Amino acid sequence: GIQVEQSPPDLILQEGANSTLRCNFSDSVNNLQWFHQNPWGQLINLFYIPSGTKQNGRLSATTVATERYSLLYISSSQTTDSGVYFCAVGDSSYKLIFGSGTRLLVRP
Amino acid sequence: DARVTQTPRHKVTEMGQEVTMRCQPILGHNTVFWYRQTMMQGLELLAYFRNRAPLDDSGMPKDRFSAEMPDATLATLKIQPSEPRDSAVYFCASGLVPDGRSYNEQFFGPGTRLTVL
Numbered sequence: 001g002i003q004v005e006q007s008p009p010d011l012i013l014q015e016g017a018n019s020t021l022r023c024n025f026s027d028s029v030n031n032l033q034w035f036h037q038n039p040w041g042q043l044i045n046l047f048y049i050p051s052g053t054k055q056n057g058r059l060s061a062t063t064v065a066t067e068r069y070s071l072l073y074i075s076s077s078q079t080t081d082s083g084v085y086f087c088a089v090g091d092s093s094y095k096l097i098f099g100s101g102t103r104l105l106v107r108p
Numbered sequence: 109d110a111r112v113t114q115t116p117r118h119k120v121t122e123m124g125q126e127v128t129m130r131c132q133p134i135l136g137h138n139t140v141f142w143y144r145q146t147m148m149q150g151l152e153l154l155a156y157f158r159n160r161a162p163l164d165d166s167g168m169p170k171d172r173f174s175a176e177m178p179d180a181t182l183a184t185l186k187i188q189p190s191e192p193r194d195s196a197v198y199f200c201a202s203g204l205v206p207d208g209r210s211y212n213e214q215f216f217g218p219g220t221r222l223t224v225l
Contacts, residue, residue, distance in 0.1 A: 031211040041197060041219055048213040086151070094139065094158070094210045098151040 002027045006087055006099035013077050013106050021072040021102045023087030031090035032063055034072050037101070038083045046072070046085075077106045110134045112217035114200050120223045126188040129220045131200030132181055140183045141201040141214060142168075142175055151199070157183065158205065190224045197221050 003026040013019055023034075034046040047054050047061040049070065054061055058077075063070040074081055084103050088096040113132045121127055133140050142154040144167075155175040156164040165175060172191070177183045187194055201214040 033213060035216070041221070043199065043216040043219075045213065045215060088151075090211050092210060094141075094156055094164075094205070095153060096214060100150055 002029065002089055002091060002097050004087060004089055004097050004099035006085075006102050008102060009100070010103045011105070013104065015077060015079060015106055015108050017077050017106075018073070018075045019077060019104070021074070021085050021087075021104075023070040023072070023089075023099055025068050025070075025087075025089045027091065028068070029065065029089040030092050031088075031096065032070055033088045033096065034061055034070070035086040035088065036081075036083050037086060043086070074104075077104075079106045079108055082106050112200055112202050112215055114198075114217040114220050116220060117218060118221045118223075120225065121190055122225050123191055124189040125224075126186065127190050127194075127222060127224075129185045129198050129200075129222070131183040131185075131202075131217055133183065133200070133202030134204075134215060135181070137202035137204045137215075139203045139205050139212075139214075140177060141203075142183070142185050143199040143201065143216075145197045145199060145219070146195075154185070154198075187222075190222075192224045195222055195224050 005024045032050045036044045049063045051065045058075045060073045084101040086101045088098045140157040154167040160177040197219045199219045200217045203212045203214045205212045
């Protein structure tokens with residue numbers, strides 16, 4: 001099955017800093033989502049991005065499917081950005097395979 | 109504001125008791141997923157429904173877990189009897205998948221945090 005690797009596993013930022021989270025996957029995908037799991041445990045959809053680039057406020061994501069990676073950019077980080085960021089990928093089936101996440105702490 | 113809802117949000121029970129978790133998918137969505145999240149295993153798919161039909165439950169322990177969709181607005185996950193190793197957060201997700209395709213964006217509910225003593 002598809003392997004998903006996220007880096008870095010942990011990240012500590014000062015409020016206002018920018019960051020880039022990476023998701024590598026081992027095979028071609030038709031489905032890729034980025035989620036933020038907040039400190040209350042809720043999984044929030046950030047991007048549905050099997051290819052291309054999208055932006056939503058301070059967040060943006062790019063997936064280069066041919067090179068098997070996706071990047072999530074967080075600019076001007078805020079304390080509310082803290083939590084775990086998951087990348088999940090799928091081939092042509094319904095299954096999403098989740099990475100182990102990047103744990104982000106933004107300090108005031 | 110369309111969202112997946114789950115009840116209960118928290119459940120503490122004793123080993124051997126039956127546990128039922130409920131999920132209301134987003135209206136109009138035709139796929140429903142049950143996931144389990146633990147520290148050790150991360151997020152795992154337990155079951156998958158499309159148009160209310162169960163298409164995959166290979167991720168569930170068959171002897172104690174069961175998943176059903178009595179109607180399009182309700183999905184249930186039951187554990188009987190529950191065991192301490194079932195302690196986890198159980199998420200329901202739904203999505204709208206077009207005909208001729210198997211995948212699309214999934215939207216997650218807030219989860220049910222289950223503790224089995």
